[in-house]
Amino acid sequence: MAYDKKTGQEIEQKLPPSIGVVEDPALGCSGPLWVPGGMTIESSDGTPYEVRNKVGLCRRGVSINKPFCNGSHASIKFKDGLV
Numbered sequence: 001m002a003y004d005k006k007t008g009q010e011i012e013q014k015l016p017p018s019i020g021v022v023e024d025p026a027l028g029c030s031g032p033l034w035v036p037g038g039m040t041i042e043s044s045d046g047t048p049y050e051v052r053n054k055v056g057l058c059r060r061g062v063s064i065n066k067p068f069c070n071g072s073h074a075s076i077k078f079k080d081g082l083v
C-alpha cells in the first residue's frame, strides 16, 4: 500500500482480489501473474510473504527475486505463446 508521507493516509485504492496474466504488446513479451487484492502468498515451506495490495508473480523462473517478478522477463523477451 502507498501512503502520503505528510498525512500518513493511504493514497492507493484497495484492489479486489483476482488473478490475471500480464502481456506487454509494446515490449513484445509476456509478463508475470498479476495478483491484486492483498492475497497471502506463501513460500514452498508455508512461510507467508508480506501481504501487499498487488504483486506480480514470476511465471518464467528468471527473476532473481522469486517468487516475485523483477522485470527480467522483458530482457529475455519471454513469450508464453498465448497471444
Ligand code: FES
Binding pocket: 030, 031, 032, 033, 057, 058, 059, 060, 061, 062, 063, 068, 069, 070, 071, 072, 073, 074
Ligand atoms: S515474469 Fe517477470 S521476471 Fe519472471
